[in-house]
Amino acid sequence: MRRSALDRRTGSGSLLGRVWPGATAVVLFIVFAFPVYWMFATAFKANRDIVSDTPVWFPTSPTLDHFTRAVEADGFWTFVGNSLTVTVIAVGLSLVIALLASFAVARMRFRGRKSFILVMMMAQMAPWEVMVIAYYMIVRDADMLNSLAPLAAIYTVMVLPFTVLTLRGYVAAVPKELEESAMVDGCTRFQAFVRVIFPLLAPGVMATSLFGFITVWNEFPMVLILNKETGAQTLPLWLTSFRTTFGDDWGATMAASSLFAVPILILFVILQRKAVGGLTSGAVKG
Amino acid sequence: MSAQTEEVTAAVPAPRTGKGGAPPLAGGRRRAGTAVPYLLILPTVALTVLLLGWTMVKNGLLSFQELNRRQLIRHVTEWIGFDNYSEVLGSSEFWSVTGRSVVFTAVNVVLIMTAGCLTGLLLARLGTKLRLLLSLGLVLAWAMPVVAATTVFQWLFDQRFGVVNYLLDALGWHSMAGYSWTGDQLSTFFVITVLIVWQSVPFVAINLYAATTTIPKELYEAAALDGAGSWKQFTSVTFPFLRPFFLATAFLEVIWVFKSFTQVFAINEGGPDRLTETLPVYAFQEGMGSQHFGMGAAISILTIVILLALTAYYLRLVLKQEEDEL
Numbered sequence: 001m002r003r004s005a006l007d008r009r010t011g012s013g014s015l016l017g018r019v020w021p022g023a024t025a026v027v028l029f030i031v032f033a034f035p036v037y038w039m040f041a042t043a044f045k046a047n048r049d050i051v052s053d054t055p056v057w058f059p060t061s062p063t064l065d066h067f068t069r070a071v072e073a074d075g076f077w078t079f080v081g082n083s084l085t086v087t088v089i090a091v092g093l094s095l096v097i098a099l100l101a102s103f104a105v106a107r108m109r110f111r112g113r114k115s116f117i118l119v120m121m122m123a124q125m126a127p128w129e130v131m132v133i134a135y136y137m138i139v140r141d142a143d144m145l146n147s148l149a150p151l152a153a154i155y156t157v158m159v160l161p162f163t164v165l166t167l168r169g170y171v172a173a174v175p176k177e178l179e180e181s182a183m184v185d186g187c188t189r190f191q192a193f194v195r196v197i198f199p200l201l202a203p204g205v206m207a208t209s210l211f212g213f214i215t216v217w218n219e220f221p222m223v224l225i226l227n228k229e230t231g232a233q234t235l236p237l238w239l240t241s242f243r244t245t246f247g248d249d250w251g252a253t254m255a256a257s258s259l260f261a262v263p264i265l266i267l268f269v270i271l272q273r274k275a276v277g278g279l280t281s282g283a284v285k286g
Numbered sequence: 287m288s289a290q291t292e293e294v295t296a297a298v299p300a301p302r303t304g305k306g307g308a309p310p311l312a313g314g315r316r317r318a319g320t321a322v323p324y325l326l327i328l329p330t331v332a333l334t335v336l337l338l339g340w341t342m343v344k345n346g347l348l349s350f351q352e353l354n355r356r357q358l359i360r361h362v363t364e365w366i367g368f369d370n371y372s373e374v375l376g377s378s379e380f381w382s383v384t385g386r387s388v389v390f391t392a393v394n395v396v397l398i399m400t401a402g403c404l405t406g407l408l409l410a411r412l413g414t415k416l417r418l419l420l421s422l423g424l425v426l427a428w429a430m431p432v433v434a435a436t437t438v439f440q441w442l443f444d445q446r447f448g449v450v451n452y453l454l455d456a457l458g459w460h461s462m463a464g465y466s467w468t469g470d471q472l473s474t475f476f477v478i479t480v481l482i483v484w485q486s487v488p489f490v491a492i493n494l495y496a497a498t499t500t501i502p503k504e505l506y507e508a509a510a511l512d513g514a515g516s517w518k519q520f521t522s523v524t525f526p527f528l529r530p531f532f533l534a535t536a537f538l539e540v541i542w543v544f545k546s547f548t549q550v551f552a553i554n555e556g557g558p559d560r561l562t563e564t565l566p567v568y569a570f571q572e573g574m575g576s577q578h579f580g581m582g583a584a585i586s587i588l589t590i591v592i593l594l595a596l597t598a599y600y601l602r603l604v605l606k607q608e609e610d611e612l
Binding site for chain 2: 021022024025026028029030031032033035036038039042050051052053054055097098100101103104105108109110112113116118119120121123125126127128129130131132133134135136137138153154156157160161164214217218220221225235236239240242243248250253254256257258260261264265267268269
């Protein structure tokens with residue numbers, strides 16, 4: 001009785017019930033993976049295979065020409081350096097600051113705690129894209145246009161609310177008893193945090209920093225407005241201006257896109273499963 | 287991800303005993319400890335106030351100023367009261383952009399939530415291998431950086447050598463060979479929508495799947511003992527359990543879609559003829575493009591007000607929930 005009901009739920013009741021989920025899954029896989037595949041495929045294809053009236057589905061004679069052209073484009077390494085600089089600073093800084101706050105919010109009671117959480121929630125949905133004009137004026141008045149410092153600072157605050165709220169969830173998911181027993185054993189609260197909670201937070205910290213990394217790496221409107229000089233621009237600007245500079249050179253554009261996407265794709269595929277795994281196992285334990 | 291975390295913390299009724307629940311925190315320690323939480327949140331608060339709060343205020347101040355190229359270069363401040371607002375609110379262009387943004391957001395969010403939830407439930411039904419395969423596809427799309435995805439979609443929808451036109455032609459829709467997707471308002475929106483939905487479905491699907499794995503099996507067993515079929519199990523167990531998650535995700539998607547700038551701007555810069563400008567792009571074009579910074583600021587304030595109105599229902603829910611938790 002119990003068994004048959006569960007079987008029905010998982011859809012192994014009839015032949016049709018068994019086939020359609022699989023078929024749909026394969027179709028959906030193609031839909032979601034194809035644009036990513038097509039980016040890489042185009043990047044490696046010879047030009048005559050790119051501009052062909054019938055698409056060439058596989059790069060039969062792969063070439064690295066497009067990548068060479070993309071990398072040798074003016075100032076590529078400056079863009080890479082700038083992107084890495086602002087990303088590492090913003091993610092690192094926000095992580096440190098948010099850890100402190102999330103611990104206070106998840107573990108302590110204090111007047112204003114609720115307001116703080118609410119402010120963070122509001123801040124998380126702050127429409128940055130819409131406020132770029134005000135940022136432009138502030139940074140201009142400070143005479144800091146075309147510099148990485150304001151960009152890194154703004155990005156830090158951009159990922160901060162998300163980081164605080166997410167880490168709060170992870171801290172709260174660590175059973176309080178673990179911390180308490182560490183304190184009974186003579187640890188101070190700080191020691192308990194460093195020795196007991198922090199190691200358990202690792203998957204959460206990784207997941208959170210991953211999303212911060214993606215946000216900053218992708219950020220486009222702010223840098224578009226603040227940094228008009230190429231020396232202080234980041235990769236998203238390089239990529240969007242690429243098509244204009246190179247005309248309809250789809251090979252080089254796709255090679256550039258691939259270069260831009262690969263670090264994120266790798267990080268994401270590695271960390272995403274761990275993050276979700278950590279999340280769900282944490283929930284089961286809690 | 288954040289929605290999922292919220293879900294998990296909400297689903298696990300953590301006994302918030304507060305500091306009173308911790309025996310070692312006794313006596314004088316407690317009094318000394320009152321400053322600690324404030325010190326811990328201080329850096330976060332300071333940075334947020336400085337770089338977000340002040341910008342909001344600045345944005346408000348700018349919206350009451352006549353600030354064009356001339357004033358910008360001469361560094362003069364000209365206060366003009368509500369002139370920017372009355373001009374914006376009086377222009378039919380603003381209202382058509384607003385209507386366009388709301389419809390655009392609604393269409394995208396409905397598509398994302400429907401496709402995302404169905405895909406998530408599908409994930410829950412699949413065997414391990416197929417689930418891994420579909421997850422891989424979803425994660426690839428999810429991880430794809432926005433700017434890179436935008437260029438790839440421009441290539442997919444390219445007029446001459448794009449795969450989409452080729453496929454439509456090959457499937458028998460011959461007038462689509464050589465079709466210029468960015469030449470028309472609706473077709474440009476179509477490309478933007480496909481792009482946004484493609485990017486957003488994985489977030490909903492994977493988190494919904496993760497949420498289904500936290501549903502206690504006992505609930506299904508109990509429902510089955512009561513004679514509930516699979517549809518009844520869905521409506522009486524799965525759906526109520528996933529409801530808070532569903533609301534939270536839909537809320538986040540509304541915000542994300544409504545304020546999406548990169549996709550709309552990068553696909554066609556709001557063209558053709560500024561017909562695909564949504565509010566964020568409109569504020570940008572008016573403010574930075576035409577160098578009417580005060581006007582742009584007024585539009586951005588109005589955009590924020592509209593966004594608040596759109597999300598008011600859920601915001602109130604969240605506020606109440608937070609209040610109840612304390």
